[in-house]
Amino acid sequence: MELFNEDRRMAGMEPLEADFFGLHYGPVVLGDMGRNRLEFAIIGNTVNEAARLEGATRDLGTQAVIREALAARVLAEGHGKMLDRWDAAPALHLKGVATPMPVRVMRYRLTADIPAPAQSGGADAGILSPRRNPVFNQSCHSAAMG
16 A cells, blocks of 8 residues: 555645555535435445445455546546556456446555455546545545545
């Protein structure tokens, strides 16, 4: 995660703190929701698919997965260097998603307990789906959209 955060700092972004995450790009609905107890929430297919991507990290042997559409957007905005440490992976068949989703996986691993990848090849928001870090969950909105 240190190398990933170093890339983010060099790009002028805040570092992230998470064990596993999925990044996705697409439309979302966000705001305060609820009647008696307001709670800030982000909902939509983009959020659901980001959660599915995050859930695929163990199967892919990586700590992070991004959708290829996000990588294309990064390239289109002239930030291709940020993708230097991401490798193409076989398209994922995600629950609730009709077509296989092309993805990239983070090349470096953060801990020894995560196996190496089995195979790797060469209103819009970036959504993060944290698995085990409640502090990260509170800050992911600004990190994802900032």
